[in-house]
Amino acid sequence: MLETARGIIAAKGLRSLKVRDVAEAADCSIGSVYNEFGDFDGLILTVNRETVQALSRRLVAVPGDDPIRQLHGFAETYLDFAVANANLLRSLFEHRMEDDRPFPEDILGMVMQAFALMYEPLRRLMPNRDPEEIALQARMMFSAVHGIISLGLEERMVAVPPERLRGQIAQFVDTYLSGLGLAPLRMRSTD
Amino acid sequence: MLETARGIIAAKGLRSLKVRDVAEAADCSIGSVYNEFGDFDGLILTVNRETVQALSRRLVAVPGDDPIRQLHGFAETYLDFAVANANLLRSLFEHRMEDDRPFPEDILGMVMQAFALMYEPLRRLMPNRDPEEIALQARMMFSAVHGIISLGLEERMVAVPPERLRGQIAQFVDTYLSGLGLAPLRMRSTD
DNA sequence: GCGCTATTTTGAACAATGTTCAACACGGAT
DNA sequence: ATCCGTGTTGAACATTGTTCAAAATAGCGC
Numbered sequence: 001m002l003e004t005a006r007g008i009i010a011a012k013g014l015r016s017l018k019v020r021d022v023a024e025a026a027d028c029s030i031g032s033v034y035n036e037f038g039d040f041d042g043l044i045l046t047v048n049r050e051t052v053q054a055l056s057r058r059l060v061a062v063p064g065d066d067p068i069r070q071l072h073g074f075a076e077t078y079l080d081f082a083v084a085n086a087n088l089l090r091s092l093f094e095h096r097m098e099d100d101r102p103f104p105e106d107i108l109g110m111v112m113q114a115f116a117l118m119y120e121p122l123r124r125l126m127p128n129r130d131p132e133e134i135a136l137q138a139r140m141m142f143s144a145v146h147g148i149i150s151l152g153l154e155e156r157m158v159a160v161p162p163e164r165l166r167g168q169i170a171q172f173v174d175t176y177l178s179g180l181g182l183a184p185l186r187m188r189s190t191d
Numbered sequence: 192m193l194e195t196a197r198g199i200i201a202a203k204g205l206r207s208l209k210v211r212d213v214a215e216a217a218d219c220s221i222g223s224v225y226n227e228f229g230d231f232d233g234l235i236l237t238v239n240r241e242t243v244q245a246l247s248r249r250l251v252a253v254p255g256d257d258p259i260r261q262l263h264g265f266a267e268t269y270l271d272f273a274v275a276n277a278n279l280l281r282s283l284f285e286h287r288m289e290d291d292r293p294f295p296e297d298i299l300g301m302v303m304q305a306f307a308l309m310y311e312p313l314r315r316l317m318p319n320r321d322p323e324e325i326a327l328q329a330r331m332m333f334s335a336v337h338g339i340i341s342l343g344l345e346e347r348m349v350a351v352p353p354e355r356l357r358g359q360i361a362q363f364v365d366t367y368l369s370g371l372g373l374a375p376l377r378m379r380s381t382d
Numbered sequence: 383g384c385g386c387t388a389t390t391t392t393g394a395a396c397a398a399t400g401t402t403c404a405a406c407a408c409g410g411a412t
Numbered sequence: 413a414t415c416c417g418t419g420t421t422g423a424a425c426a427t428t429g430t431t432c433a434a435a436a437t438a439g440c441g442c
Binding site for chain 2: 390392393
């Protein structure tokens with residue numbers, strides 16, 4: 001049942017998700033979907049919850065021996081995930097609840113935890129900085145990379161080819177780290 | 192009529208926009224809304240079109256004498272606009288059409304033109320770089336700033352206070368420019 | 383002013399879709 | 413077999429985008 005919902009979102013976008021389609025594909029009644037998930041938002045949120053879990057799993061698996069390499073790894077992993085699951089990520093970031101109901105605590109926590117993954121390598125690179133400033137820095141880097149990738153993959157806006165994006169992201173991380181006074185992983189092309 | 196639609200989106204978000212509400216507020220029939228805008232998407236797109244126009248107007252008004260100051264101005268102007276028109280910006284970037292109908296050419300053009308605004312100052316700062324690379328760079332900076340601001344203002348995710356965001360954005364632009372080998376406008380805090 | 387035609391406006395009816403809930407089905411305990 | 417709790421069902425309802433034939437209005441020639 002969850003599978004089919006996720007399948008529909010992934011294939012045709014959140015707007016194409018219909019309760020009746022899910023019920024039919026799962027060979028059960030409409031009511032059963034409601035018994036399971038409470039309401040439509042509940043279904044979507046369950047899918048989103050698993051999306052952020054899947055993303056987190058991949059991010060956590062990035063090797064952490066070298067902090068610079070790790071930051072590159074995060075960005076590249078995020079890109080790979082976004083390319084493979086564009087609609088699922090959009091569902092996570094763009095879905096708004098009915099009536100301003102509060103965003104589920106646990107999903108919020110998982111997203112924050114994803115932000116926080118960048119904290120450790122940044123702390124190692126800037127050991128004397130204020131911890132809170134590093135936390136903000138981590139969130140900012142995450143947001144910047146997220147912005148580049150999500151706008152970059154937006155087909156509506158003449159998407160940048162993923163291969164090109166990969167190079168851009170790497171260059172962005174290098175440039176930004178260099179701006180922080182840290183040695184980049186590779187040399188930038190001569191200007 | 193447009194006013195009321197924009198008002199509803201700005202105040203309560205795109206999801207709260209209803210054809211009937213617009214018709215009632217504009218004191219006309221439902222059908223008239225359709226005569227004017229074709230369909231619901233047409234109404235939304237008209238609002239979005241004016242949103243991007245308003246944003247463009249403000250960005251174009253940023254003084255261009257000093258390229259670094261101009262880039263800071265773009266970022267700060269974007270932040271101000273996003274703070275004042277959060278829901279309108281979200282409508283512009285998050286609204287998906289029915290049935291994968293193509294994104295309107297003219298809105299796409301205006302967004303691209305906004306991306307391209309950063310081209311000129313970047314070119315002045317890096318006169319020897321390949322033009323196409325500068326164009327990509329411009330789009331990337333726009334996207335990064337957009338990401339930082341849009342995630343930063345997301346109330347669902349424990350929004351960063353706008354004043355704090357302002358500082359972060361300025362610091363981000365400085366850091367990035369510094370990474371490109373260009374002198375920052377202000378000194379970064381000592382670490 | 384009148385008659386006629388073209389254009390615009392109207393809102394009842396329709397379609398799609400999320401939601402509810404009383405009825406039903408099944409399972410196990412007595 | 414009876415009864416009770418639990419889970420399932422899908423018809424009915426509410427909301428909301430959409431259509432379209434009819435009514436209203438505007439324009440125009442006389």
